[in-house]
Amino acid sequence: MTSPIRADLLSRAARALRDEAAHERPDAIEAWQGMHGWHDVSRDVRKIARRRRIVFIVGVQLLALVVGVGAWAAASGRLPDLFSRHPAPAGRRAAPAGAHGRHGRPRPPVTPAAASPAPPPAGPVLPEGPSPVAAPSIAPATAVESEPVARATAASETSPGPAPRSSAPRSLSVTSPPRLALSARERAVETNRAGPLEPDEIYRQAHREHFVRRDYAAALALWDKYLAGGGGSLALEARYNRAIALVRLRRHEEALAALAPFAAGEHDGYRQQEAQALLRMLHATGPPSPSEPR
Amino acid sequence: MADDADNEATLVERLARGDEAALRDVYRAHRSALLRFARRLVGDAAAADDLVHEVFVRLPRAVRRMQPGAPLGGFLIAVAVNNARHHVRAAARRRRAQTRLAQEPRAPSGGTPDGEVERRQLAQALSRALDQLPLDQRVAFVLCAVEERTSADAATLAGTNESTMRARLFHARRKLREHLAGYHDEGGS
Numbered sequence: 001m002t003s004p005i006r007a008d009l010l011s012r013a014a015r016a017l018r019d020e021a022a023h024e025r026p027d028a029i030e031a032w033q034g035m036h037g038w039h040d041v042s043r044d045v046r047k048i049a050r051r052r053r054i055v056f057i058v059g060v061q062l063l064a065l066v067v068g069v070g071a072w073a074a075a076s077g078r079l080p081d082l083f084s085r086h087p088a089p090a091g092r093r094a095a096p097a098g099a100h101g102r103h104g105r106p107r108p109p110v111t112p113a114a115a116s117p118a119p120p121p122a123g124p125v126l127p128e129g130p131s132p133v134a135a136p137s138i139a140p141a142t143a144v145e146s147e148p149v150a151r152a153t154a155a156s157e158t159s160p161g162p163a164p165r166s167s168a169p170r171s172l173s174v175t176s177p178p179r180l181a182l183s184a185r186e187r188a189v190e191t192n193r194a195g196p197l198e199p200d201e202i203y204r205q206a207h208r209e210h211f212v213r214r215d216y217a218a219a220l221a222l223w224d225k226y227l228a229g230g231g232g233s234l235a236l237e238a239r240y241n242r243a244i245a246l247v248r249l250r251r252h253e254e255a256l257a258a259l260a261p262f263a264a265g266e267h268d269g270y271r272q273q274e275a276q277a278l279l280r281m282l283h284a285t286g287p288p289s290p291s292e293p294r
Numbered sequence: 295m296a297d298d299a300d301n302e303a304t305l306v307e308r309l310a311r312g313d314e315a316a317l318r319d320v321y322r323a324h325r326s327a328l329l330r331f332a333r334r335l336v337g338d339a340a341a342a343d344d345l346v347h348e349v350f351v352r353l354p355r356a357v358r359r360m361q362p363g364a365p366l367g368g369f370l371i372a373v374a375v376n377n378a379r380h381h382v383r384a385a386a387r388r389r390r391a392q393t394r395l396a397q398e399p400r401a402p403s404g405g406t407p408d409g410e411v412e413r414r415q416l417a418q419a420l421s422r423a424l425d426q427l428p429l430d431q432r433v434a435f436v437l438c439a440v441e442e443r444t445s446a447d448a449a450t451l452a453g454t455n456e457s458t459m460r461a462r463l464f465h466a467r468r469k470l471r472e473h474l475a476g477y478h479d480e481g482g483s
Contacts, residue, residue, distance in 0.1 A: 009416075009474055009477065010467065011439075013417065013474060014439045016413040016417040017334055017416075017417040017421065017440050018440050020333075020414060020417040037325065038325075041317070042314065045350075
């Protein structure tokens with residue numbers, strides 16, 4: 001319980017604090033303090049205003065810089081490079097020379113017939129990554145996944161070329177991971193066990209083996225299987241991909257034989273330049289020595 | 295009365311535009327009252343000066359948040375309350391250091407007929423006791439008990455409601471009585 005003395009003490013203490021604050025400084029000192037204090041306040045207010053102005057100007061300049069860089073990147077075609085860090089199929093990530101233009105620009109989407117990737121350099125670049133034609137053959141797989149019937153019908157009615165390229169990598173990356181742990185042999189067994197496959201499904205699997213998993217032996221087997229079944233609407237592209245798989249596997253003579261019709265322009269110039277470039281490269285490098293690892 | 299309100303509204307408008315002359319006018323008109331409040335709140339002259347300085351430096355931006363028609367003096371106190379925390383801590387640290395060093399031995403009570411020393415000692419004891427309180431309760435006590443404002447007025451200044459302010463004041467008083475209980479035992483008076 002609070003005693004009256006303590007309550008009184010608290011009141012007196014409050015009064016003492018009130019009086020002390022009220023009578024602490026003589027008027028002259030108070031006036032001097034006030035004037036001095038105002039100078040300090042004025043100086044600090046100006047300083048803060050100046051700092052804010054500087055921050056604003058720097059911010060505007062930074063913003064202009066970012067906008068300028070963005071505009072430059074968009075104009076020079078580097079913007080997609082900057083923003084394409086999200087997961088993409090390994091085949092596409094590792095295709096710097098073929099999948100990009102002379103200045104590293106990503107090639108705009110074109111129809112397969114018009115696709116003419118930059119010829120491979122003189123050096124043997126193929127074994128290091130997916131072939132320059134890896135990208136075009138991704139699209140059919142996507143089309144197969146999304147609307148196979150419509151795509152197959154349209155393709156058979158129009159032209160023998162593959163379907164236009166689109167956002168294939170995303171759909172591929174979604175479908176492929178659960179099976180990545182299987183070996184090529186297991187996958188082949190699994191494929192056979194599942195019964196006869198539709199040509200489109202074979203094409204899709206071959207494409208995945210080739211450009212996503214980079215299992216060229218499995219891919220070659222599936223390309224052969226696809227072509228053995230008549231090939232369907234994507235036979236020409238499958239034939240070219242098969243040749244690429246042979247190059248990857250360093251089956252020199254077979255690769256030369258497979259590329260020769262393309263290089264000779266037997267398919268209306270389809271992949272002619274790429275095939276010629278590959279042939280030049282194969283002739284330059286010669287057949288692999290037996291001890292050379294594949 | 296209406297003229298005063300108009301003048302103050304104009305002043306606030308000029309302040310919000312960053313008019314330095316307006317800030318100077320406000321400083322001259324309100325500094326003393328604000329300093330007294332700050333002195334009571336933090337219990338230390340130097341810390342009170344710092345707090346007042348900070349309030350006026352922040353005022354040109356803070357005034358943009360001011361409700362139209364609110365008294366400027368009350369708004370300044372509200373800004374001071376919002377910025378008082380580290381000044382209160384600084385003042386409390388200084389008082390603790392002084393206490394440890396025992397630089398100011400307490401004079402025997404009743405030594406001066408006018409009770410000046412007694413009053414000063416009591417004020418210092420209260421400041422030390424206030425250091426033990428949370429800032430909210432400290433603000434409540436200073437506004438209501440020291441400055442003798444109504445709880446509604448204090449609640450407005452502290453940005454809370456009246457019942458909360460009363461509760462804070464109640465708890466503050468209870469704790470302060472406990473802290474001041476030893477004042478007589480220590481030979482205060």
